[in-house]
Amino acid sequence: MDSWRKNPVVFWALNLPPTIWLVVFFIIPLGLIWVISFGEKRGVVDIEITWTLDNYLRALDPLYLGIFWKSIWMAFLATVVCLIVGYPVAFAIAFAPSRWKPLLLLGLMVPFWINILIRTYALIAVFRTRGYVNFTLEWLWEKAHAALTLIGIDPTWLLGARFDPLQLLYNNFAVNLGIVYAFFPFMVLPLYANIEKLDRTYMEASLDLGAGHWRTFISVVLPLTWHGALSGIIIVFIPALGAFFIPDLLGGTDSQLIGNVIERQFKSANDWPFGAALSFLLMYATFGALALRSLIAGRKQGLEI
Amino acid sequence: MKKRRGRGPRLSRRSFLAGTGAVAAGLSFRPGLSWAGEEPKLNFYNWDTYIGETTLDDFKDATGIEVTMDLFADNDELFAKLKEGNPGYDVIVPTNDYVERMIRAEMLTPLDHGKIPNFRKNVAKAFQDAEFDPGRKYSMPYMWGTQGIGYRKSKVDGVPDSWKYLLDSDRYSGRIALLSEGVLGAALKYLGYSYNSKDPKEIKEAEELLIRQKPHIKVFAEDNGQDLLLSGEVDLTMEWNGDILQVMEEDDDISYIVPKEGSLVWQDCLCIPTGAPHPDNAHRFINFILDAEVGAAIADFIQYATPNEAARKLLPDEYNNNPAIFPSEETLARCEAAIYLGEDVQRLRDEAWTRVLAA
Structure with missing residues (x-):
């Protein structure tokens, strides 16, 4: 990999555009925001950079720490749900007949x-009081009601006098669902890539030697696909942590x-x-998570050698 | 302040026509330069569906000046676009609190009242001066409106003419939406204080009122209270009058009232941003819009309240007596416009709001 020393012109010709892109559109704007975070407001548009730490100290107020904690908890919950649902889905795609695989992946993408x-607005149409989920439930309720009346049972005590629509929107459940829905493919794709690479003979061996399906999953599959899961966890958790329009649109009063808060x-x-x-x-918290990931990955590698 | 234009699919066709008209005007070829040394062009930066159907063409017929219109979605967008320098706009339409911000940030050009005779001639007395722009040095009134309560008539008892039903009562528990923007001011109004209160004690009281009421509120809406009302998700919502007017056209069961305690009144203004390339044309355009007949045609089309007294005289009773457009004089007297409160108060109020949401 030291051929760039021999061919510096080629190296720079290939690397200059992405480097410039990175510097102009990522490093510089990020640097500006970083500098502004040490500023003080002097009027409607004027910000004076005084290298004060007041903004950070203010962020450590219990009010904001509480909101940070809640965000981390919600992102964690969404990541766990993605992981639990993502494994079977990734498995199903990986073990599907090969002519189905591209279609299933397409369906995911x-x-x-x-x-x-x-897509978030579409979720509103699905889950609101007069949305498709409640319409379906109401239809089922009416059918059940009619059926019970037909066989001579008074349906009132069993089903209630009228259909009560579920309140699926404007609460934390809806926010979590929205986040899971938004970032689910991020979890499935790295998992799928890892499961696809997995040598099936290991699982066969495990099953032949008397381990059950659950034991095989825990002792064989999980350790071998953990890298994919870790990547999935990171790329779901990070954007979930910064979500703002999903709670805006689907969230309730709390x-x-x-x-x-940042958007405001x-x-x-x-x-x-x-x-x-x-x-x-928020970014430092993300860096922390990334550092943790490489630490875990590094330790694993050390063990394998 | 957030978006409250874009009057839905019913009007979007007209806005499309207006848009193509503007494009066509931009494309048509006119040889030679005009009289005053300024090329006969004008760049107008406006809200969507917020001008008369033929206003821009009429202006061109009257003066030979071609207007190119660009659209913005909210004041934040307008402000952000002009903050780092004017990209070439001659006339803009900011809302009053942003007019004040822009004056402070030196983003507006002083107007020459001598070139806008229609202002003194046609505009109602109440709009000839403004707290946010003393002496009207930088802004001319274009349209105005209120924040109030949109409600479903069949689902509420009588007319919910007080903030009480939204902010201090369990009567309509779980069927209420409030607007994130302005709800603190509404709570202050209900408590008998100023919408623009700077007093930490009063702000705290409003915060506690809202926290107490939270269990009965379904959602703090961004700017979609009218959709929640239309879809039956809630039966009462705090909203901008223009938004509720829009859904009232679709659903007869919806109505709008400005609470008797008073509310927020807003005013969109015509201003010339600093560095406008055609300031003379801009003055002529503003004067043209403040003409009685032109103003009447615009108001008739977009159905917002016009400050143009002469224009109102030309319009039918059904417009002039619509309570959703013009609240009663008595209620209006208790309404306030949002003013710039200074950085410290703004921070105080934002923190109060953050606490309400976190509670």
């Missing part, structure tokens, strides 16, 4: 081609996450320095 905001600082509250400080605290 097609919703992803639609803008996330539109669904505020740290992403919402840049818009209606017009307090960029504080918003910048909150953003960076």
